[in-house]
Amino acid sequence: MNEDLIKQHGLTIDEFKIIHKYLKRxxxxxxxxxxxxxxxxxxxxxxxxxxxxxxxxENNIVIxxxxxxxxxxxxxxxxxxxxxxxxxxxxxxxxxxxxSATGVGGILRDIFxxxxxxxxxxxxxxxxxxxxxxxxxxxxxxxxxxxxxxxxIGIPNIGGxxxxxxxxxxxxxxxxxxxxxxxxxxxxxxxxxxxxxLIVYIGSKTGKDGIHGASMASDVFSEDxxxxxxxxxxxxxxxxxxxxxxxxxxxxxxGLIESMQDxxxxxxxxxxxxxxxxxxxxxxxxxxxxxxxEPLSPYEILLSESQERMLAVIxxxxxEKVKSILKRWQIDYEVIGEITDTKRVVFSSKNKNVVDLPxxxxxxxxxxxxxxxxxPKKRKINDFDLTNLNIENMVDNLFQNLNYLEKSWVFNQxxxxxxxxxxxxxxxxxxxxxxxxxxxxxxxxxxxxxxYIRINPEKGMEYTVLESYRNLVCSNLKPLxxxxxxxxxxxxxxxIMGEIVLSINGLRKSAxxxxxxxxxxxxSLYNQTNDRPIKPTPVIGMVGFNDNYENIISNKFxxxxxxxxxxxxxxxxxxxxxxxxxxxxxxxxxQFNELIDINYDLEKKNxxxxxxxxxxxxVTSCNDISRGGVFLTLIKMLQNNYGFNINIKDKFDIFCExxxxxxxxxxxxxxxxxxNIFEKNQIEYQNIGEVTKESIEINSKKFxxxxxxxxxxxxxxxxIN
Amino acid sequence: MSFxxxxxxxxxxxxxxxxxxxxxxxxxxxxxxxxxxxNSLPNVDLVIVPGGFSFGDxxxxxxxxxxxxxxxxxxxxxxxxxxxxxxxxxxxxxxEIGLLKGALIQNKRLKxxxxxxxxxxxxxxxxxxLINKDQVLKIPVAHNxxxxxxxxxxxxxxxxxxxxxxxxxEGKFSNSIANINGSIDNIAGITNKDKNILGMMPHPERAFQxxxxxxxxxxxxxxxxx
Numbered sequence: 001m002n003e004d005l006i007k008q009h010g011l012t013i014d015e016f017k018i019i020h021k022y023l024k025r026x027x028x029x030x031x032x033x034x035x036x037x038x039x040x041x042x043x044x045x046x047x048x049x050x051x052x053x054x055x056x057x058e059n060n061i062v063i064x065x066x067x068x069x070x071x072x073x074x075x076x077x078x079x080x081x082x083x084x085x086x087x088x089x090x091x092x093x094x095x096x097x098x099x100s101a102t103g104v105g106g107i108l109r110d111i112f113x114x115x116x117x118x119x120x121x122x123x124x125x126x127x128x129x130x131x132x133x134x135x136x137x138x139x140x141x142x143x144x145x146x147x148x149x150x151x152x153i154g155i156p157n158i159g160g161x162x163x164x165x166x167x168x169x170x171x172x173x174x175x176x177x178x179x180x181x182x183x184x185x186x187x188x189x190x191x192x193x194x195x196x197x198l199i200v201y202i203g204s205k206t207g208k209d210g211i212h213g214a215s216m217a218s219d220v221f222s223e224d225x226x227x228x229x230x231x232x233x234x235x236x237x238x239x240x241x242x243x244x245x246x247x248x249x250x251x252x253x254x255g256l257i258e259s260m261q262d263x264x265x266x267x268x269x270x271x272x273x274x275x276x277x278x279x280x281x282x283x284x285x286x287x288x289x290x291x292x293x294e295p296l297s298p299y300e301i302l303l304s305e306s307q308e309r310m311l312a313v314i315x316x317x318x319x320e321k322v323k324s325i326l327k328r329w330q331i332d333y334e335v336i337g338e339i340t341d342t343k344r345v346v347f348s349s350k351n352k353n354v355v356d357l358p359x360x361x362x363x364x365x366x367x368x369x370x371x372x373x374x375x376p377k378k379r380k381i382n383d384f385d386l387t388n389l390n391i392e393n394m395v396d397n398l399f400q401n402l403n404y405l406e407k408s409w410v411f412n413q414x415x416x417x418x419x420x421x422x423x424x425x426x427x428x429x430x431x432x433x434x435x436x437x438x439x440x441x442x443x444x445x446x447x448x449x450x451x452y453i454r455i456n457p458e459k460g461m462e463y464t465v466l467e468s469y470r471n472l473v474c475s476n477l478k479p480l481x482x483x484x485x486x487x488x489x490x491x492x493x494x495x496i497m498g499e500i501v502l503s504i505n506g507l508r509k510s511a512x513x514x515x516x517x518x519x520x521x522x523x524s525l526y527n528q529t530n531d532r533p534i535k536p537t538p539v540i541g542m543v544g545f546n547d548n549y550e551n552i553i554s555n556k557f558x559x560x561x562x563x564x565x566x567x568x569x570x571x572x573x574x575x576x577x578x579x580x581x582x583x584x585x586x587x588x589x590x591q592f593n594e595l596i597d598i599n600y601d602l603e604k605k606n607x608x609x610x611x612x613x614x615x616x617x618x619v620t621s622c623n624d625i626s627r628g629g630v631f632l633t634l635i636k637m638l639q640n641n642y643g644f645n646i647n648i649k650d651k652f653d654i655f656c657e658x659x660x661x662x663x664x665x666x667x668x669x670x671x672x673x674x675x676n677i678f679e680k681n682q683i684e685y686q687n688i689g690e691v692t693k694e695s696i697e698i699n700s701k702k703f704x705x706x707x708x709x710x711x712x713x714x715x716x717x718x719x720i721n
Numbered sequence: 722m723s724f725x726x727x728x729x730x731x732x733x734x735x736x737x738x739x740x741x742x743x744x745x746x747x748x749x750x751x752x753x754x755x756x757x758x759x760n761s762l763p764n765v766d767l768v769i770v771p772g773g774f775s776f777g778d779x780x781x782x783x784x785x786x787x788x789x790x791x792x793x794x795x796x797x798x799x800x801x802x803x804x805x806x807x808x809x810x811x812x813x814x815x816x817e818i819g820l821l822k823g824a825l826i827q828n829k830r831l832k833x834x835x836x837x838x839x840x841x842x843x844x845x846x847x848x849x850x851l852i853n854k855d856q857v858l859k860i861p862v863a864h865n866x867x868x869x870x871x872x873x874x875x876x877x878x879x880x881x882x883x884x885x886x887x888x889x890x891e892g893k894f895s896n897s898i899a900n901i902n903g904s905i906d907n908i909a910g911i912t913n914k915d916k917n918i919l920g921m922m923p924h925p926e927r928a929f930q931x932x933x934x935x936x937x938x939x940x941x942x943x944x945x946x947x
Contacts, residue, residue: 147833151863152774154735239733239777330732408836415835415863417927418772420739425934434932549932 001026009036015367022361030299030347030354034362037266037303038273041525044366047491048523051504055518056511061480062519068189069110069262071519072182073481075545079435080184081442082116084520085124085177085485085541089527092174095233096141100125100174101149102236102307107178108155109262112245113310115188115252116180119419120433121150123160123176124446124485124539125410128169130402130720135164138172139720146176147413152238153245156422157414158431160446164402167450170529175485175522177446177541181435188252190261190271191278192313192339197258199272199285199337200319202326203244203309207293210234210267210305240308240331247329248310254325256318263309269302271311276345277363285337287349298349313339373497376456379594384574384584386652391698394655395631397583399711402719404582404628406636409717428555428636429471429623430544441552443544445471449627450535451577452595457499459595461506461538466603466660468542469514470624473607474662476553476614477544482511484521484540489533491525499536500525507538513600516542551614557642558620562691563668564646566630567606567683568661571596576656578627583655599659606660609681616677618670625661630654630688631698633663635712643705645697646689654698665691723750724946726767729795731757731786736772736808736926743926744769747942757789767804767945768795770811772863772924782825782866783813792818804945805918806848809864812910812920821911821920822879823871828864829903835863837934838901838923839892840909844883846916851944857890858937860923862901867922869904869911879911886910886919 006016009032019027019035027035041047057065063080064072070084088103104121111118123146128135150157155178210233251257259279261271268290276283287298296304314322319335326333340346345362347355398404411426423441424432430445447468452460465482472479484507489496511518527534546552573579575596580586613619625633631654634644648654666674671687678685696703726744730737737754744752744767753763762768776785786792799805799820807815815821828834839857842849852858871879879885887910891899900907902922910921925938 144832147835151833151835151865152733152735152777154773237777239774239779242733242735242774242777412836413833415833417835417861417924417933418735418739418863420742420927420930420933422927423932 001032005032009033010040011036015039018365019361022365028354030302031357033299033303034269034355034357037269038362039366041523042265043270045523046367047369047371047525048486048500049368050370051501055504055508057517057519059515059517062517063184063187065517065519066521069113071481071483072114072187073519073543074184075440078184079438079440080182080187081179081543082111082114082182083177083179083483083541083543084110085175085446085483085539086110086522087485087487087524088174088176089171089487089524091233092142093138093172096138097145098235099233100142100145102234103174103176104146104149105236105238105241105307106264107176108153108241108245109264111178111180112248113188113260113262114182115186116182117249118155118178118180119421120158120179120431120444121155121176122158122431122444122446122541123174124448125160126163126165126168126173126537128164128172129166130164135169136720142172142174143410143413149236149238151415153242154418156416156418156433157411157426158416158422158424158433159426159444162407162410165450165535167535170532171527171534173487173527173534173537175446175487175539177444177483179442179444179543186252188257188260190259190275192259192275192281193279194258194315195281195339195341197313197339198316198319198335199283199339200312200314200322201290201309201334201336202248202312202331204237204240204306205291205293205332206296206301206304206306206309208296208300208304211300211303234305234307236307243329243331244308244310247326247331250325251322256314256322258313258315260310260312263311265305267303267305268311273345273359273362275311275313276359279339280343282340282342282344282346282359283337284340284346287347289334289336291332291334298347298354302347371491371497372494373501374494375498375502382574382591382593384580386573386584389583391651391701394583395703398628398632399715401582402716404632405716406713407716409720423549423552424475429474430477432475432552434549439548441546441549443472443475443477444541446539446541447471448537448539450537451581453499453503453536453538454589455577455592456595457502457536458506459598461503462510462598463595465507465510465514465540467626468540470662472542472544473610474553474622474624475555476551477546479514479516479542479544482516482518482540482542484518484538486521486523487527487534487537487539488525489528496533503536503538553614553619554621555623556621556637556639557665557691560642560691560693561668562620562665563671563687564644564689564691565664565666565674566686566688568625568658569602570653571657571659573652573656579629579656596659603660605681605683606662609677609683610662613674613677618666618674620665620667622662622664625658625663627657629656629658630663637663638709641694643692643695644689645692645695647699648688651699724748725750725765726769727753727755727762727765728769728771729755729757729791731775731789733775733777734771734773736924739926740769740771740808743929743942746929747939748946755791757786757791759791761794762791762798765803767806768798770805770807770814772809772811775810775814783810783817786814787817796820799918802915802917807920808924808926809922812922813866815918815920820918821913822875823869823911825866826868826870827866828868833865834867834901836861838862839890840887840923841890843885843888846886846912846919847945848912848919848941849886849944851947852940857892858940859892859935860925860928860938862923864922868902869908871905876905882914884912884914886912887921
């Protein structure tokens, strides 16, 4: 086989030699396509596997950890939640609308494939410098695509994040997370049980879209790639997905399905190989039976990533019943093959086997690399000159920076209240939905602090996990588990590889400390165009729980004259990375000081005391402190024309980041009780002021309340247009 | 007397369950779910045509659903004086059938809009009789085609016959203008001439439970029941 053809398929010559040595024969072009699809990073994690294995993935509430379509956590009383995050970065740069829409479609299929009904989505999106037309186009297209798909299928979007940083100029990121509710005795897996079981194809017809999508997602871009790669982007149809979802959930609740796997990345190839591997069986599939949109060659059928398709295994006697349910939902359905005992993946076309491979070489012999990596150097200590900064310019700076502004322009394009169970909508510290027909609630948040991680990948990652944790705690949710989406540049650069290795290690440490296992995830490497890598962006999605929605604490002010209490430690002006970047415009990563050491004891102590005072009904509202410091937290807490009047000794501390930092408001009459509890638990706190009406005053400086509100709420839209 | 009601489900409806929950919580009678391919509706007091993307909004929002089998009997139901409430896509479907005047075109800003909006009563009907004049209701909207449009003679007809049920208005701590989507005369919901059919873009079935951000949506069904 010629070397160019091998390289075009994203395989190295060494990888090809392994295959050749094993098979002792030449490969058909279809077989080469299969290895191309299965041996890229997106499908086999060849670069990251060694490190991902070290993550904690189990505890007494984990029903399903990584390795299935989604992770599942036990909520007791037969309730479970399935959740996962997945990236659609490369397609969303090439074709933002369809790329992001199909990202949402794909993650929803991962959820309902397991028998779970999706109840919420979140999205974590990142873009470059907003002053370019390209970024504006990407932002508009991505938000439109996410909204279009989720709104149509009718799953509420309850939160996420949207960040701008010039490192994403040529590689924007789109990570979509979905959460589903499942009955624990009705979970479906991809593993087939019956030899002779029928393999059935359910959903949209197969077309040319998305051919080689998975291998595209595992390659570095060059600038002229955009037009050339556009045909590799899938096109979504949320209406079809809605029908598919209802049809599949009905089949599963009727007990007619034995196993199910969605056709996501690498389409029918990866779904059938996955089934064979999980069940330690073989599959025999007749490609002539696949419903087609247009004439396709066997090679194209195998690698198509057409959307809204499922593969299922059923017992032969259920065939007619399955057919009639799917007919009602107007969904294409075809028996395309059967489960065999050969442990081989066989695809035939026109009475000829075009692929005949042992399952184990595709899956078990997939390459695994231990790439070289560098550890970042120790940092010098800088003392920054901040004499030019006063409170007024710091406030102005924040309101000219997209990363601090309210993003209703984004989330108002999403339906966040469909399904009628939404308790907290986007724009709050976490989104919260109620489990239908119960009092239980699930909250979720996505987070990443790329700047922290660039400064120190390990600690930066730990701070990211802690921030998610605080996002949930401040609403009185108990964080349960994590899904992760590791977005990095090319691992062939040992510095980047260092970021991957160390941030996974940080994730391991913090997840172990906090007992929040990682139950699902996704890796997206090569987010790099020529020599411009993205900042390391390992996004995590965290879910939290409370058994009664009435216990949820508001993130916004509730009453005038409530006292405002601050707990946590400031990272101070020299060690707050976002403060330095955004107020002092420190740009070079080498200029930042080392991140302050993580203080798990303090974090845990504060969390414990918060749960305690929530239980005693002593808190009227609470929010955590992150980028933008105490000031931005207070701004986020405004509603119903409430304002605030505060005093903090060091003015920079108003804008700095915090460890274990929270703002809470309490009724004046409860101050004594709060004081007692804090003193008993040795909690350092400051009573910084009180909630007012229509006024903002900081360290005795009065601000124009309506101007601040207007800037915060409306500047985002002004800046992006 | 018990109040019987039904919700029609089309392929792509996604607020049908929400409407069923709304009816079950606030009415005392049987609540039925009817598939669009049925020939006839059961004998009920109220039919909700729910929100969503019936038939994927292909062709035009509501256009395909307006040709479904069940629609003939929905028209019969309306002729007999039965109540019909079309919410969001349901409003679009009722307009496409011709049971309500005007049309819902794309929002003025050309973007989907999902947020709380504020509405108040314009003219009285059975659907809003418990709502006071100038009382502001907070109810979510979620639509891409909610911009109510009609020609001058239809608009005059709507006013002359007092058929405008709800109009958008300003709320407190809201940075938005009253008219969120470009609708003529801020129209958020209209009735037919006999006032037994209401079409509205806001979703009352998302604003009635104690964990919702507002409970104002109750007032519409409670008005009907009063």
